[in-house]
Amino acid sequence: MQERYDAAAIEEKWQRQWEERDTFVVREDPDRQKYYLLEMFPYPSGRIHMGHVRNYSIGDVVARFKRMQGLNVLHPMGWDAFGMPAENAAIQHGTHPARWTRENIAHMRSQLKKMGFSYDWTREFATCDAEYYRWEQLIFLKMYEKGLTYKKSSFVNWCEPCQTVLANEQVEDGRCWRCDCEVEQKELEQWFFKITAYAQELLDETFHLKGWPEPVLTMQRNWIGCSTGCEIDFAVEGSGTVIKVFTTRQDTLYGATFMSLAPEHPMALELASAERRRGVEAFIAKVRRQDKTGRASGDYEKEGIFTGSYCTNPVTGDSLPVYLANFVLMDYGTGAVMAVPTHDQRDFEFASRYGIPKRLVIQPDGGVLTSETMTEAWIGSGRLVNSESFDGLDNETAKEKIADYLESRGIGRKRVNFRLRDWGVSRQRYWGTPIPILYCDGCGTVPVPEQQLPVLLPQDVRISGEGGSPLTQHESFLYTVCPNCGGRARRETDTFDTFVESSWYFVRFASPREHNAPFDRVAAEYWLPVDQYIGGIEHAVMHLLYARFFTKVLRDLDMLAVDEPFRNLLTQGMVCMETRSCPEHGWLFPEEVEEGCCSKCGRKVTLGRNEKMSKSKKNVVDPDQLIGRYGADTARLFSLFAAPPEKDLEWNEQGVEGCYRFLNRVWRAVYENMQDLAFTETVNEDAFAGRVLRRHTHRTIRKVTEDIDGRFHFNTAISAIMELVNTIYAFEAKKQCPSALREALETVVLLLSPFVPHLCEELWQLLGHSGGLEQAGWPNYEAAALTEDEKTIVVQVNGKVRGKVTVVADADQETLKAAALAEENVLRFIKNKTVRKVIVVPGRLVNVVAS
RNA sequence: GCCCGGGUGGCGGAACUGGUAGACGCAAGGGACUUAAAAUCCCUCGGCUUUUAGCUGUGCGGGUUCGAUUCCCGCCCCGGGUACCA
Numbered sequence: 001m002q003e004r005y006d007a008a009a010i011e012e013k014w015q016r017q018w019e020e021r022d023t024f025v026v027r028e029d030p031d032r033q034k035y036y037l038l039e040m041f042p043y044p045s046g047r048i049h050m051g052h053v054r055n056y057s058i059g060d061v062v063a064r065f066k067r068m069q070g071l072n073v074l075h076p077m078g079w080d081a082f083g084m085p086a087e088n089a090a091i092q093h094g095t096h097p098a099r100w101t102r103e104n105i106a107h108m109r110s111q112l113k114k115m116g117f118s119y120d121w122t123r124e125f126a127t128c129d130a131e132y133y134r135w136e137q138l139i140f141l142k143m144y145e146k147g148l149t150y151k152k153s154s155f156v157n158w159c160e161p162c163q164t165v166l167a168n169e170q171v172e173d174g175r176c177w178r179c180d181c182e183v184e185q186k187e188l189e190q191w192f193f194k195i196t197a198y199a200q201e202l203l204d205e206t207f208h209l210k211g212w213p214e215p216v217l218t219m220q221r222n223w224i225g226c227s228t229g230c231e232i233d234f235a236v237e238g239s240g241t242v243i244k245v246f247t248t249r250q251d252t253l254y255g256a257t258f259m260s261l262a263p264e265h266p267m268a269l270e271l272a273s274a275e276r277r278r279g280v281e282a283f284i285a286k287v288r289r290q291d292k293t294g295r296a297s298g299d300y301e302k303e304g305i306f307t308g309s310y311c312t313n314p315v316t317g318d319s320l321p322v323y324l325a326n327f328v329l330m331d332y333g334t335g336a337v338m339a340v341p342t343h344d345q346r347d348f349e350f351a352s353r354y355g356i357p358k359r360l361v362i363q364p365d366g367g368v369l370t371s372e373t374m375t376e377a378w379i380g381s382g383r384l385v386n387s388e389s390f391d392g393l394d395n396e397t398a399k400e401k402i403a404d405y406l407e408s409r410g411i412g413r414k415r416v417n418f419r420l421r422d423w424g425v426s427r428q429r430y431w432g433t434p435i436p437i438l439y440c441d442g443c444g445t446v447p448v449p450e451q452q453l454p455v456l457l458p459q460d461v462r463i464s465g466e467g468g469s470p471l472t473q474h475e476s477f478l479y480t481v482c483p484n485c486g487g488r489a490r491r492e493t494d495t496f497d498t499f500v501e502s503s504w505y506f507v508r509f510a511s512p513r514e515h516n517a518p519f520d521r522v523a524a525e526y527w528l529p530v531d532q533y534i535g536g537i538e539h540a541v542m543h544l545l546y547a548r549f550f551t552k553v554l555r556d557l558d559m560l561a562v563d564e565p566f567r568n569l570l571t572q573g574m575v576c577m578e579t580r581s582c583p584e585h586g587w588l589f590p591e592e593v594e595e596g597c598c599s600k601c602g603r604k605v606t607l608g609r610n611e612k613m614s615k616s617k618k619n620v621v622d623p624d625q626l627i628g629r630y631g632a633d634t635a636r637l638f639s640l641f642a643a644p645p646e647k648d649l650e651w652n653e654q655g656v657e658g659c660y661r662f663l664n665r666v667w668r669a670v671y672e673n674m675q676d677l678a679f680t681e682t683v684n685e686d687a688f689a690g691r692v693l694r695r696h697t698h699r700t701i702r703k704v705t706e707d708i709d710g711r712f713h714f715n716t717a718i719s720a721i722m723e724l725v726n727t728i729y730a731f732e733a734k735k736q737c738p739s740a741l742r743e744a745l746e747t748v749v750l751l752l753s754p755f756v757p758h759l760c761e762e763l764w765q766l767l768g769h770s771g772g773l774e775q776a777g778w779p780n781y782e783a784a785a786l787t788e789d790e791k792t793i794v795v796q797v798n799g800k801v802r803g804k805v806t807v808v809a810d811a812d813q814e815t816l817k818a819a820a821l822a823e824e825n826v827l828r829f830i831k832n833k834t835v836r837k838v839i840v841v842p843g844r845l846v847n848v849v850a851s
Numbered sequence: 852g853c854c855c856g857g858g859u860g861g862c863g864g865a866a867c868u869g870g871u872a873g874a875c876g877c878a879a880g881g882g883a884c885u886u887a888a889a890a891u892c893c894c895u896c897g898g899c900u901u902u903u904a905g906c907u908g909u910g911c912g913g914g915u916u917c918g919a920u921u922c923c924c925g926c927c928c929c930g931g932g933u934a935c936c937a
Contacts, residue, residue, distance in 0.1 A: 043937050083937065156935075167935040215855050219932075222854050331934090420934095427935065498937070538931060540855075573856090574931075612930080641876075642863055646856090648930070655863060658876050664890090706867085716865070719875035726875090729892095794871045799918040801871055825904085839917055845870055849917045 001674060001766050005667035007631025011758040015116055023774075024075060024118045028526040032072040036527045037063045038506055038566075040535030040543075041078045044104040044126075045085055048111045049613055050575040051536070053623050054639040054649060057755075058572060058712065059534050060117045061640065064754035065708050067118070068778040074527050076509040077112065077119040079105050079126040082133075082432045083498045084167060091465035097431040098459060101128060111623065115632045116758055123512045127501035132508065133433040134454030135518035136500060139550075141436060141447050142557045148194045151445070154424055155264070155288075158186035163467045165428045174290065178465065185288040190426035191435060191494065195549045199224055199418040202548055211568030213646070216540045223541045225419025230403050232338065232412035234259060234311040236271065237319065243267065243311055246333030246417050249343065250406065251398040254387040255361035256313050256338040257351065259322045260304060262330040263287040271322055273308025280307055280324065287326045302327050304350060314411040315388070325350065331421050341377065342369075348377040361386050362395050423546065425497045430461060430469050432495025440482035440489040449483050455491070469493055502543055503550035506530055506565060524560055533566040537646070540571060570712055573648040574612040577619040580605050589618045613651070621651055633756035634660045640714040640755055662722060663759055666752065669728050670745055670763050676734040677742050677767075690737035693727065694785045697744045700724045701781035704751045714755070721751050742767075750779050794845040795820040797829040805846075813840045820846035 018024065028034075039059040042052055063075040079101075086097035093100075105126060112119070125132055143149045157166040159176040165186075170177045195202075203224045206217045229248035236243060243259060261268055263284045272280035283305040304325035311320050327346060328337050341351035341358040351358055358371040364382040384390045384398050393401060406412030426435065434455040436448035448455055458477045461470040471477055471493040482489035504518070510527040511520035535543075544566070551565040580588045582598035582605055592599045613620045626635045638659040643649040700720050707717035728744050746767060753760035753773045764773050788809045793816060795803045803823040807816060817838050820826060826848065833850040840846050 040937095045937090080937070085936080165935075168933095169936045171935095219855050223932090223934085225854095424934080429935090497935070499935095502937080536931090536937090537856080538937080541932065542934065543937080576930085644864085647864090648857080650863070655877055658878095661890095662876080668891090711867080713867085715863090716867095716875080719865075722875055792871095796871085796918075799870095799916095804871080837917065839870090841870055845918090847870080847917055 001671055003671055005664050005759070007633060007663075007759070010762045011114075011116060011632050014758045014761050015113065018116075018118070022122075024073075024120050025122055026072060026074050026120055028523055029072050030526070033070075034074065034527060035066045035071040035532075036074045036530045037066065037532050038076065038509070038530045038534070040533075040539065041080050041502070041505060042108065043080045043083055043085070044101055044108055046104045046107070048108050048623055049620050050577075050623065050639065050649075050651060051613060052112075053115065053635060054575055054645075055534060055536065055572055056112065056115065056117050057636040057639045058570070058645050058714070059532075060115075060636070060757075061708065061714060061754040062532055062534070062712075063118050064757060064774075065778065067774050068750075068754070068776070070777065074509070075119055076123040076512075077117070077121070078124050078505060078509065078512075079108075079128075080498065080502055080505070081105065081126040081128040082495075082501060084429065084431070086431045087429060087463055087465075090463040096459070096461075097463065098128070101126070101431075114627055115623070115636065118757070123509055125508065125512050127433075127498075127505065128431075128457075130454045130456055131515075132505075133457075133501070135508070136433050136496065136504070137436040137448070137453050137455060138450060139504070139518060139554070139557070140496075141450060141453075142559075143193065143553060144437075144447050146557065148197065148553060149191060149425075150194065151189055151191055153187050153189050154192075155185040156188055156190075156428070157183045159183055162465065164465070165468070182289060185290075188426075188428070190424050191437075191492075193423040193425055193549070195423045195546075196418060196420055198549055198552055199226070199420050201552060202420075202545065205548070205564060209564065209569075212566075213569060213571055216537075216544070216569065216571060219540050220545055223420065223545065226416060227419070228414070228416050230406055230412045231334070231415045232314065232406060234314060234320070234338065236267075236322070237310045237312060241267065243322070243336050244334045245336045245338045246415060247338055248417075249340065249399075250402045250412070251384065251390075251395040252340040252343045252361050253313070253315055253338070253402060254384075254390075255340040255342050255359045256320060257318070257341060257359055258320050258339045258347075258356045259311050260325040260328050260337050260339050260347075260350070261307075261322065262328040262335040263324045263326065264330040265324070265328075265335045268307070268324055271307040271309040276306065276308035280305055283324060287324075290326065302346065302350065304354070306354070314406075314409075321356065323350075323354070332419060333417055342371055342374060343377050343379055345377040345379065348374075359386060423497075423499075423549075425500055426494040427497055428469050428493075429495055430457075430463060430471055432498060433457070433500065434471070435492045435494050435496060437492040438480060438482060438489040439492070440485060440487055442487055443482055443484045443489075446482060446484055446489065452483070457495075469495075471495075499543060499546050500550075503546045504554065506533075506547070507551075507554065507560065518559070521560065525562070528560070528562045529564060530566045532568045532570065534570045534572065534645075537571040537573060544569070568710075570645060572645045573643070575649045575651065577613050577621065577651040579619045582606075590621065592618075626656065630656060630660045631663075631758075633663060633759045637663065637718065637756050641718045642715070644715055645712050662725070663756060665725060665729075666748060666759070667763070669725055669748070670766060673728075673734065673741060673745060676738055677745070678738075687733060687736050689731070689733035690740040691785075693731055693733075693737065693740045693744055695788070696724055696727050697740075697747050698781040698785040700751065701747060701779050702786070705778070705781070708754070717751075718755060721748060724748055747779055749773075750776060791843060793820070793843075795823050795826050796845060796847040797826055798849060799847060802826050802829050811842075813842065816840050816842070816846055820848060 037059060039055050063073050067073045081101050086101050089095055089100045090097050157171050159166055159181060161179050161181050162176060166176060166183060171183050174183055176183055203226055206221050227248050230250040231244055231246050233242040233244055304323040307322045309322045311322055313320055339347040341347045342360045343362055360369055360371040361384060362382040363369060363385045364378060364380055369378055381395055384393050384395060390398050390401060403414050434457055436455045438446045438448060440446050458474055461474060463470055478491055480489050480491060507519050507524050511523040514520045547565050551562055554560040580593055582588055582603055584601045584603055585598055593605050598605055623635055638656045641659055642655055703720040704717045707713040725748055734741050749760045749763045761773055790806050791809045792804050792806050794801055795805060803825040805819040805823050807819050817840055830848060830850045835848055835850045837849040
């Protein structure tokens with residue numbers, strides 16, 4: 001055995017062995033318990049960053065742990081390869097998105113391999129493979145047949161000078177990130193998935209996903225946003241039309257004194273009176289210039305305009321002015337809100353601003369509110385007033401009674417409304433899955449026949465960033481023959497939202513080479529659902545909700561008998577690092593800073609706050625350098641030791657140093673004890689020292705097993721192993737207790753192996769085992785080895801620690817109490833006081849209450 | 852704005868169900884070994900004080916409790932998401 005720990009040599013050796021022996025290649029085996037472990041696959045941005053290292057290190061610990069426990073572990077990896085950055089790179093550097101993406105994948109694959117992650121690489125695929133996206137097109141066609149996808153118009157961010165649609169992140173303060181021109185809202189016909197048809201089921205199932213973090217479920221419930229209320233008809237005066245509103249506060253209907261509509265409401269213009277029309281048009285145009293995100297998040301001042309029309313409050317008969325208001329969104333409810341200034345704060349402010357009357361209809365218990373003296377809306381409960389026959393009812397009862405009354409009169413109906421909107425999947429972009437639809441002058445919208453799939457994304461395009469998607473100008477792609485009438489047809493040029501690819505990739509991994517269908521049903525039903533899914537908290541709602549939706553769609557298309565895709569979910573925090581900037585050169589990479597100064601100009605560098613690592617702010621650490629200097633095992637260990645998975649992780653180079661030192665310490669612990677381990681005969685094994693070491697060994701097995709399994713407290717698991725290593729170093733009775741020493745060392749190697757597999761495989765072999773770690777299996781602790789003879793109990797007086805007593809481990813309450821009251825320092829504190837009460841927590845503490 | 856988290860020494864974090872606050876590691880200081888350095892090993896390490904001990908301390912202000920980092924109420928700050936970044 002070599003004296004020095006040589007990470008590079010060991011890692012290369014074992015990575016080669018794993019590859020040559022297909023160690024992590026799996027297939028379905030009905031006789032073995034399966035375990036499907038999945039980490040969110042990466043976008044191939046160029047190089048892996050510490051967020052990936054962390055995510056995939058976490059996953060690999062679980063994969064290796066479960067394998068050691070004897071499970072049949074599926075642990076695949078692939079690439080979420082369509083998306084905007086590839087197009088941005090094409091615009092900036094002229095590289096074709098396909099080439100850019102393939103090169104990035106090649107580099108990132110080699111980086112992941114150097115980390116020693118235990119993937120079944122035979123299952124790898126990229127979503128930009130036609131062999132993948134063709135099946136996505138097929139699923140779309142099946143959804144189309146079933147009426148789960150449809151077209152409607154909706155608004156997009158539009159930059160007129162660039163002639164292109166902008167993503168929300170490309171809009172900065174309402175301006176285009178490239179040309180800095182004002183962004184406007186443009187109406188386009190777009191494809192949607194009917195996720196709202198699944199709103200109730202998606203919501204109901206959140207109450208059964210026991211393996212998901214509660215905050216994620218809460219976020220999904222709030223996102224789906226189920227509310228029960230009424231749809232109420234308000235007749236427009238002097239016309240035969242009605243405005244339908246949705247409200248959850250029908251108990252305040254008698255207090256409705258105006259109506260507010262979204263500026264995009266289809267009736268907005270027709271309601272404008274002749275003399276107000278120009279003002280209304282100007283207002284609508286103004287709101288269109290406000291970007292969607294900003295409007296929804298209340299960045300803009302709340303304002304509105306009177307249309308000149310009135311509608312009738314169906315219960316009071318009062319005439320209500322109809323306004324357009326920028327804070328009313330067409331996407332929610334009916335796009336029209338009955339406004340009750342006295343009981344809704346937004347309406348209160350709006351009414352005050354525009355001089356609209358207020359009418360109090362709910363009086364809080366014991367309160368004496370009047371509409372004239374109110375300074376804010378009363379949104380709490382109370383009894384109805386000014387509401388005719390409903391006066392005196394508490395408002396919750398009134399909700400029910402008024403809903404019944406509206407239904408009986410035919411002017412309203414009870415309704416459940418979801419905040420969740422249908423999923424718009426059209427993107428006016430090149431680098432995505434083509435939507436398999438044709439438009440024929442004679443036949444209209446025609447789905448591409450299944451046997452003509454895939455609709456291949458053409459490669460011969462130039463991407464300029466101007467004039468929209470190059471597909472709209474690609475003649476041979478654009479024009480084809482209508483399968484119905486044989487006439488000329490034009491292809492859909494929109495591509496899918498990339499969330500569509502990530503909504504079913506976990507199913508494809510079960511049979512990634514299947515050539516006749518999206519997946520092999522038997523394989524998929526063997527592996528699914530995913531037993532443990534691991535990824536960033538930023539995906540808590542959208543990706544995870546879409547994936548759940550898709551799984552249910554596949555089920556209803558009779559393709560897969562699975563209701564929920566992910567049994568257990570772990571959401572990890574961000575990896576952060578401080579930012580650095582130079583007054584001359586802007587953001588700087590860490591390696592561009594020398595002794596606090598910019599390496600380019602020598603100016604003093606300003607340190608910024610800690611932020612999520614991102615290429616744009618250059619606060620990134622390249623794992624390659626880390627692996628080069630310390631090895632993959634150290635990089636893995638540090639990313640796991642520095643913080644628990646769900647918390648944000650702040651980068652700190654010195655912590656890495658410590659982890660590297662620890663691995664050296666483990667290496668030396670084996671190296672230096674090799675001689676002593678050679679003694680196999682048991683000499684005086686019952687010695688007290690040996691029993692103490694064994695107790696620590698078995699306590700560590702229990703602790704590490706509990707920390708890994710289900711709780712993912714890797715940082716404390718590693719701490720516990722460090723403590724055992726410290727104990728081994730301090731263990732003096734090596735010659736007397738060689739088998740206790742061997743047991744302790746081998747336990748360290750086994751427990752540490754999911755974290756630092758290369759080092760541990762090597763040490764396991766050096767310790768004389770030929771079978772490898774997976775064959776060795778995960779150790780079990782012996783309950784008998786854990787028993788203690790004595791325990792130290794804390795004694796408090798009035799809740800403050802005043803002493804400690806050592807008693808036999810199973811001491812009863814009376815013994816504890818007596819020992820506590822006899823403790824010297826405790827006596828000092830209860831002198832001249834009366835003992836009122838003594839609280840005994842067995843095995844922990846005694847608290848003497850005295851006054 | 853709305854929804855979801857988080858805030859503990861010089862730093863990362865620990866304390867699992869209300870029961871010793873600061874495990875483990877980093878940094879720092881002191882010492883040993885060495886011609887020297889690296890590596891390694893040992894000791895100290897929240898603050899304050901009258902230092903075998905006491906007071907104080909988990910973002911801030913209250914509350915519940917024998918006892919609160921943990922539970923409740925009200926604030927402040929930071930992070931994530933907010934439907935076209937993935």
